[in-house]
Amino acid sequence: MSTDEPPDQSPVDPPPPEPAPAAQPAIMVQPQPQPEPRPTPSAKPAREVIYRHTLVVRVTHWINLACITLLLMSGLQIFNAHPRLYWGQYGADQDKAFIEMMAMGSDMDHLKGVTTVAGHPFKTTGFLGASAGADNAIVPRGFPRWATLPSFQDLAVGRRWHFALAWLFVINGLVYLGFGLVNRHFSRDLAPTREQIRPSHILKDIWDHMRLKHPRGEEAKSYNVLQKLTYLIVIFILLPLMLLTGLTMSPGFDAVAPWLLDLFGGRQSARTLHFISANLIVLFVLVHVVEVFLAGVVNELGSMITGRYVVPPEIHS
């Protein structure tokens, strides 16, 4: 990442004199009257509100959330058509699977879901391999009804959703990336500072996360280092990986870019990586949402809607 900025620059500084697309100032400090019935002893007399998320970031964030949700669910619908994952150029029923979900049982009334990972079978009835169908009877299904789009088995419709949403995801992502470069969102807000990448700082940040301690005051005005690294991994590794492994599964695109097959070790490896990467994105979203709740859901969620973020005041004891 770019290190051409002063390492201690915080978002409080006025925006650099560049042709920023947003006409609003990057930061607004609004002293506001204290609400009457809430005399909080630790709060300063005036609340500090900063303008944290630009309009483009907010809009692309929510479009991205919709895209990723629908892509995930339609992707699981597509996965359910063949709930086995392989490594290499080829892979079908007779070939060794790395992950496999199946329904087992002597008759259709007593089906058990079994998921096999690297040769180790796990009972996953009700969730993976076998779960409730339309009439609540247990039927063979990779992922359950509530996780797929549409909920009923229909590969053709799942593909329609997936490929339409994939276009929206790519266009939205390009808008975000283009804006982030022009507006220096990445170098200003997401690149860790020199101070932040010191091992002692990272260790302290890990310790703070383990204690669920969230930064307050000046520190809360910029992202912490674990947060920055996580966002960078998602934005520049996991999401592009989803796109590239997805394209590697396209026989047409493989003719355009055969190097993708070498990069990922084959179409079936790409399919497996697509699945793993999707799981990591789900993990990210879960942690992200938990953190939003821990840090104060109203303020955090509100800031991604209005752009304005109330800086948690320092606690003076």
Place this chain on the structure above:
Amino acid sequence: MSAIQLPRPDFSRRGLITAGTLALGGLALSGCDKLSQSQGFLNTLGAAEGATINVQRLLLAAGPLAREFKASDISPTFKPNGSTMPSDDDYQAALANGFKDWSLQVDGLVNRPLSLSMARLKAMPSRTQITRHDCVEGWSAIAGWTGVQLGRVLHAAGLKPSARYVVFHCADDLEPSLDGSGKYYESLDMVDAFHPQTILAYAMNGQPLAVPHGAPIRLRVERQLGYKQAKYVMRIEVVDRFDKMGGGKGGFWEDRGYEWYAGI
């Protein structure tokens, strides 16, 4: 008024947001199922297919080949999918006779309709390619295919100026029906029909094509998915449009909601 100024206890706000999100999520999910059953909405989503084919065709303008593999890359087992034994009487008779009296019909918008026996097809220059077969379900298998380039056959027949698509009529009834609507068929446009790797294959991995894999002839169109690789091809018809044929979408699976352009 922004949410942060609401003078309500944090706990109930949090509960409200959680409950609201869950309720919205539930509504959205059942809404998505409704949308998934609306043909109008599916057509809207299908607009993406237009974007996909246009962009892929642009990127494929130079006509690059699909990857060809080494003999050592061939799948130990190639899963036969769809029909594995057409029940059609004419097909059964031709099969019993080892396809000796069988011939491939080439007609429609051509100057010289052809009737090509196996002997004549095998006498034409052949192409052998070891390629990957990608099922729309997600699995892949690699095999070697030998056959005549479709472009050679079409040149021999001579296309009329109005020719736009090549339709493959197959012997198998994948969804047995009285009105014939379950007959397998497929179609290509001229870009894929004249691609060097688009062949009418009569051999697989050096052996005559077996019945489960489409004997006597199957189509190989290597930059598209498995459902385009029509098996048991009996007749090739050159047309200017296919919307009055079968379900009107240009193929058995296309009539059942799958994309006509199966490059993705």
